[in-house]
Amino acid sequence: xxxxxxxxxWLLVWQLLSMVIHNSILLAGPVESVGxxxxxxxxxxxxxxxxxxxxxxxxxxxxxxxxxxxLAWGSYRASLxxxxxxxxxxxxxxxxxxxxxxILLIWAGNKMLSFYISSLVVLPLLYINTxxxxxxxxxxxxxxxxxFRIPMFRRVRYIYIPSVYPYLYSAFQTSLGMAWKSxxxxxxxxxxxxSMGNGLYQSKIYLETAELxxxxxxxxxxxxxxxxxFLKVAGICFNQKE
Amino acid sequence: xxxHFKDITKSYDGKIVLDRVNLLIDSGSESRDVLxxxxxxxxxxxxxxxxxxxxxxxxxxxxxxMGEAARGGSSLKVGMVFQEDRLLEQLSAVANVSLVxxxxxxxxxxxxxxxxxxxxxxxxxxxxxxxxxxxxxAIVRAxxxxxxxxVMDEPFTGLDPDTRDRVIGYIMRSKGRRPLIIASHxxxxxxxxxxxxxEQNQL
Numbered sequence: 001x002x003x004x005x006x007x008x009x010w011l012l013v014w015q016l017l018s019m020v021i022h023n024s025i026l027l028a029g030p031v032e033s034v035g036x037x038x039x040x041x042x043x044x045x046x047x048x049x050x051x052x053x054x055x056x057x058x059x060x061x062x063x064x065x066x067x068x069x070x071l072a073w074g075s076y077r078a079s080l081x082x083x084x085x086x087x088x089x090x091x092x093x094x095x096x097x098x099x100x101x102x103i104l105l106i107w108a109g110n111k112m113l114s115f116y117i118s119s120l121v122v123l124p125l126l127y128i129n130t131x132x133x134x135x136x137x138x139x140x141x142x143x144x145x146x147x148f149r150i151p152m153f154r155r156v157r158y159i160y161i162p163s164v165y166p167y168l169y170s171a172f173q174t175s176l177g178m179a180w181k182s183x184x185x186x187x188x189x190x191x192x193x194x195s196m197g198n199g200l201y202q203s204k205i206y207l208e209t210a211e212l213x214x215x216x217x218x219x220x221x222x223x224x225x226x227x228x229x230f231l232k233v234a235g236i237c238f239n240q241k242e
Numbered sequence: 243x244x245x246h247f248k249d250i251t252k253s254y255d256g257k258i259v260l261d262r263v264n265l266l267i268d269s270g271s272e273s274r275d276v277l278x279x280x281x282x283x284x285x286x287x288x289x290x291x292x293x294x295x296x297x298x299x300x301x302x303x304x305x306x307x308m309g310e311a312a313r314g315g316s317s318l319k320v321g322m323v324f325q326e327d328r329l330l331e332q333l334s335a336v337a338n339v340s341l342v343x344x345x346x347x348x349x350x351x352x353x354x355x356x357x358x359x360x361x362x363x364x365x366x367x368x369x370x371x372x373x374x375x376x377x378x379x380a381i382v383r384a385x386x387x388x389x390x391x392x393v394m395d396e397p398f399t400g401l402d403p404d405t406r407d408r409v410i411g412y413i414m415r416s417k418g419r420r421p422l423i424i425a426s427h428x429x430x431x432x433x434x435x436x437x438x439x440x441e442q443n444q445l
Contacts, residue, residue, distance in 0.1 A: 144328040147294050147320055148342040148387065158330055158341060 028210035037214035053196040057183035060118030068126025076134040092124040110190035117186040118179035129171035133164030180223040243269040251301035259285040273436040274421040280440030286425040321389035327376045331369040343387030373400040
């Protein structure tokens, strides 16, 4: 109840501010933005853009996550692989997303740009967190598993996953939001036709601030829903409670 | 089966823990079970860890069966009770026992645990059990899967005399002809077995 009250208060501040400024190009109010959103919802292009970006960003998130986890497992088992990957992971962490966007735009075009970018953003996070989780696994329990020769599948399921899951959970929480932000940013730069990023860009060109806010609301809403849904599903898949 | 530990030496940071230790275990002999005694920190746990293949000796050798040589004893299948319980706290007692070996069914684990644990403790997560109950789960886990040798490091910690006697009875019934090497300060209630004392890092 308190949460809803705070949100309503901020919406009121936004509305009042837009009324004071009285210029919908500079600041469109919430009523105007919701109106624009309603108009967009009724079009086929809107849903097409959502589907276009959703598939690529979520697909990129999955690909980056799975690759990050596999590489982390490899590094955990063979320190040589960890040494080999260290510079690559450092580069992924340090290089600005915009640089990757431009390089990939030249190399691979704009159609799958948000897929590649969200993968690249997610990969180091998942890699580092999974590796930390694996390293935090209780050594004494691992010794026990060694003595009893517990099969690897059971070790993964009953020893490694419970140890890694808290690390994975926080990595998923951060990386899903980042995948959305960087994926849409890549679309704004790369301009694939019929994407959410393209919609945002078009709003900017035509100074349609209400439409720009409507797209932003859409992105935030889908990012939020995707995060909640994914964390729920991940909890069930890994047999862990949130 | 013969296991011969010959002149086993082990040191940590230059400090000798085991100095030319010799031990022969013959599963066919009546004296196959060994009670290992000695002051705290004298090297009993180190010797048990070498037997379990968790550590390699710095010197000496381990001969298993027909002269087959292995350094570190890693070819032995060992049933072990560690000094700490080393249970998976989120799992039930039954799951902890049936997890370690595919040949141990849930039913077998339940029956075995039922001999020394109250029935209401079997399906509760291990983290909710008392120290003594956890110890008993660790003992059943060591005994139930097939193994060549049993190694127990202070298995009776946290058990009251009555429970300890019940657990000893269970161990002796369940171990079959497998050699048992037990390091324990508590000797009361234990059946007669070969007693070896580790003194000044030597047996």
